[in-house]
Amino acid sequence: MDILAIDKNGKLVAIELKRDVADRFADLQAIHYATYSSNINLEQIIDMMADYKRKKYDKDVSKEEIQNGIIEFIANPDFSEFDNKPRIILVANDFREETLSAILWLRDDGINITCIKLEPYKIGENIVIKPGNSSFLPEAKDYIVQVEQKKKTTSELTKRQDELIFEKR
Numbered sequence: 001m002d003i004l005a006i007d008k009n010g011k012l013v014a015i016e017l018k019r020d021v022a023d024r025f026a027d028l029q030a031i032h033y034a035t036y037s038s039n040i041n042l043e044q045i046i047d048m049m050a051d052y053k054r055k056k057y058d059k060d061v062s063k064e065e066i067q068n069g070i071i072e073f074i075a076n077p078d079f080s081e082f083d084n085k086p087r088i089i090l091v092a093n094d095f096r097e098e099t100l101s102a103i104l105w106l107r108d109d110g111i112n113i114t115c116i117k118l119e120p121y122k123i124g125e126n127i128v129i130k131p132g133n134s135s136f137l138p139e140a141k142d143y144i145v146q147v148e149q150k151k152k153t154t155s156e157l158t159k160r161q162d163e164l165i166f167e168k169r
Contacts (some may be wrong), residue, residue, distance in 0.1 A: 001033040005047070006070065010079035011087050011112075012037050018092035022115075026095075027102045030088045030113070038084040045070065045082070088113040093120070 001013035014037050016030040046066045053061045071079070088111070090103070095115050106113050117132030 001036065002125070004033075004037055004040075005050075006074065006082075007087065008075040010074040010076045010082065010084050011085075012040060012045075013089060014089040015089045015091065018090070020092065021092055021094040021096065022092035022099050024096065024098065026090055026092065027099050027106075027113075031106075032092050034088045037086045040082065042067070042081055046079070070073060079118045087163045091118055112119065 001014055002017040003013075003149045005013040005015060007013050014030060014033040015032060016026060018026055046063050049070075050061060050063055053059060053066075090099075090113070092115070094117060095103075100115065103113055103115055119130045119132055121128045121130060
């Protein structure tokens with residue numbers, strides 16, 4: 001997993017980073033990471049952070065200090081433990097239409113998954129990253145058109161069935 005984060009609501013966030021265009025299975029890879037993180041509890045996060053700080057800064061930090069920092073960061077007063085439905089964020093320079101269609105389909109089923117485009121620019125010796133719009137409707141237009149057509153067809157079919165039922169009475 002590229003990044004495992006915590007948001008202000010006390011949700012775990014599985015973040016998958018891609019340097020260029022998200023490949024064909026970036027969505028599936030992110031789902032695997034979310035599946036893994038869905039079973040992580042607060043104590044495990046505290047242990048992970050303690051290990052990270054020990055390795056990164058060569059310094060021991062008490063688990064109580066880490067827990068207090070997490071609880072202080074989370075703005076949700078009802079937080080006591082992470083739930084089993086982490087958010088998913090895919091970050092890339094661009095996304096394939098089939099990936100975006102899958103993301104939209106998952107979102108329709110209540111999965112909290114988002115795509116964010118980042119565009120890198122070189123300005124002199126510096127690299128600047130411009131966040132793009134996470135609204136990816138133009139790229140997934142075929143999926144959206146198909147969903148709308150199906151809704152219309154289903155609505156017409158339901159209307160016709162209702163009319164037949166009414167005529168039989």
